[in-house]
Amino acid sequence: MELYSLTIHELQEKLRAGEVTAAEILASVYQRIDRVEDKVHAYITLMRESAQAQAAAADAAIRSGDIRALTGIPIALKDIYCVQGFTTTCGSRILHNFVPPYDATVVAKLRDAGAVFTGKANMDEFAMGSSTETSYFGDTRNPWDLTRIPGGSSGGSAAAVAADECIAALGSDTGGSIRQPAALCGVVGLKPTYGRVSRFGLVAFASSLDQIGPFTKDVEDCAILMNVIAGYDPRESTSVNLEVPDYRSFLSRGIAGLRIGIPREYFIAGIDPEILTSVRQAIGTLEKAGAKCVDISLPHTEYCLAVYYIVAPAEASSNLARYDGVKYGFRSEEGRDLLDMYKRSRSAGFGDEVKKRIIIGTYVLSSGYYDAYYKKASQVRALIRRDFDEAFQKCDLIATPTSPTAAFHIGEKTDDPMQMYLSDIFTISANMAGIPGISIPCGFTGDGLPIGLQFLGGHFQEGTLIQAAAAYEKTAGMAALMARQKQAKMNF
Numbered sequence: 001m002e003l004y005s006l007t008i009h010e011l012q013e014k015l016r017a018g019e020v021t022a023a024e025i026l027a028s029v030y031q032r033i034d035r036v037e038d039k040v041h042a043y044i045t046l047m048r049e050s051a052q053a054q055a056a057a058a059d060a061a062i063r064s065g066d067i068r069a070l071t072g073i074p075i076a077l078k079d080i081y082c083v084q085g086f087t088t089t090c091g092s093r094i095l096h097n098f099v100p101p102y103d104a105t106v107v108a109k110l111r112d113a114g115a116v117f118t119g120k121a122n123m124d125e126f127a128m129g130s131s132t133e134t135s136y137f138g139d140t141r142n143p144w145d146l147t148r149i150p151g152g153s154s155g156g157s158a159a160a161v162a163a164d165e166c167i168a169a170l171g172s173d174t175g176g177s178i179r180q181p182a183a184l185c186g187v188v189g190l191k192p193t194y195g196r197v198s199r200f201g202l203v204a205f206a207s208s209l210d211q212i213g214p215f216t217k218d219v220e221d222c223a224i225l226m227n228v229i230a231g232y233d234p235r236e237s238t239s240v241n242l243e244v245p246d247y248r249s250f251l252s253r254g255i256a257g258l259r260i261g262i263p264r265e266y267f268i269a270g271i272d273p274e275i276l277t278s279v280r281q282a283i284g285t286l287e288k289a290g291a292k293c294v295d296i297s298l299p300h301t302e303y304c305l306a307v308y309y310i311v312a313p314a315e316a317s318s319n320l321a322r323y324d325g326v327k328y329g330f331r332s333e334e335g336r337d338l339l340d341m342y343k344r345s346r347s348a349g350f351g352d353e354v355k356k357r358i359i360i361g362t363y364v365l366s367s368g369y370y371d372a373y374y375k376k377a378s379q380v381r382a383l384i385r386r387d388f389d390e391a392f393q394k395c396d397l398i399a400t401p402t403s404p405t406a407a408f409h410i411g412e413k414t415d416d417p418m419q420m421y422l423s424d425i426f427t428i429s430a431n432m433a434g435i436p437g438i439s440i441p442c443g444f445t446g447d448g449l450p451i452g453l454q455f456l457g458g459h460f461q462e463g464t465l466i467q468a469a470a471a472y473e474k475t476a477g478m479a480a481l482m483a484r485q486k487q488a489k490m491n492f
């Protein structure tokens with residue numbers, strides 16, 4: 001086994017036993033990057049030299065007995081968090097030259113835990129997309145099939161983990177951007193509860209929906225990263241001051257006795273039949289292991305997508321008003337006066353998908369339309385949230401497919417926004433309700449593409465999600481299946 005193909009917990013054991021050094025782990029990961037990155041294009045910026053310095057510091061720390069939660073572990077960061085001294089582009093031309101003077105809280109926490117940063121991962125522009133095709137820096141390919149998309153918007157982070165171009169990564173999820181690419185790339189992705197992880201230093205897309213979370217190769221690594229990034233931050237007003245449990249303590253609790261809700265609105269026509277079969281099989285596996293399945297209903301599910309495409313663009317139009325070419329980022333040099341400079345900078349700085357959302361958002365917030373759109377959407381959002389509150393009276397967690405299809409081809413949906421938006425039909429509701437969700441691999445299509453199973457939980461019940469996911473992973477023998485499939489399909 002090459003070091004780059006191991007998990008955080010496997011590498012930690014080797015580091016602790018003195019079998020390997022952080023420098024050797026990083027060299028292995030970079031050897032992999034050098035071999036596959038021109039095919040996958042998971043990264044916008046590589047941080048090779050600073051990573052070498054961090055790995056050297058990790059080795060010195062280990063020698064002095066200071067071993068922390070992530071000492072010497074190479075981690076990729078979605079290019080949406082501020083990292084002091086490195087460009088934070090958010091996949092956009094308008095921020096292509098923006099070098100933040102400070103670290104995001106999650107970045108500072110990883111740094112303190114001893115992590116090594118491999119680079120900044122590719123993403124849809126301002127996290128708007130489901131395929132990583134709206135990035136100003138070109139698309140990312142799915143390592144399972146290089147003619148297909150990796151999902152989005154955190155497609156670079158998911159692809160980097162799947163292709164072993166890092167050991168784990170962070171992404172962000174506003175409507176599915178962690179869980180959907182995790183499903184399409186065959187990795188674990190968790191969107192925490194709104195307020196669980198600080199967003200200080202995260203470039204804002206839709207502030208009432210955005211959350212930061214991990215991409216990992218297995219559920220144990222997910223628990224390890226959550227232990228590091230979760231928690232209160234006085235610099236972030238929506239972060240919640242609530243004790244963080246040890247997520248690792250949920251790993252071996254098993255599934256027996258847990259009640260799993262099966263929402264009828266999530267098992268419908270239009271889903272790829274191979275995905276339905278695989279998810280149903282996974283639920284059967286959980287039942288055999290002692291879980292109790294209960295039928296539930298989330299009656300306002302059909303409105304989720306419509307509500308999202310009012311609320312998210314509305315908030316985005318407001319958040320993105322700050323990019324005007326004045327203090328930082330791209331500025332058009334052709335402006336005749338201040339107003340003309342604003343217009344030219346924004347016209348040339350933003351891509352089409354972002355402009356479309358700004359226009360929709362401005363429209364739904366404008367006087368005369370606010371009540372009909374934004375206010376109405378906010379009211380329906382409250383009903384969506386209530387559906388979940390009622391469902392969690394009957395069950396401990398909910399199981400659904402993560403995405404209605406496996407990875408599609410590059411360009412397949414770029415001219416059909418409705419099809420693209422439907423990619424998030426099962427993930428958006430969790431952001432609407434602020435609840436946590438995890439996607440874990442549960443099988444493969446006949447073409448050998450990964451399929452994701454999603455668990456949703458009540459507010460701050462990430463532990464229950466990790467418990468169920470770990471139990472499934474073990475019972476279904478996922479590690480062995482994944483290793484076999486990788487060997488067969490990812491041979492580049």
Ligand code: GLN
Pocket residue numbers: 127128129130152153172173174175176177178205312424
């Ligand atoms: N695909 C959805 C969108 O385009 C969700 C994106 C996200 O979660 N950042 O808005």
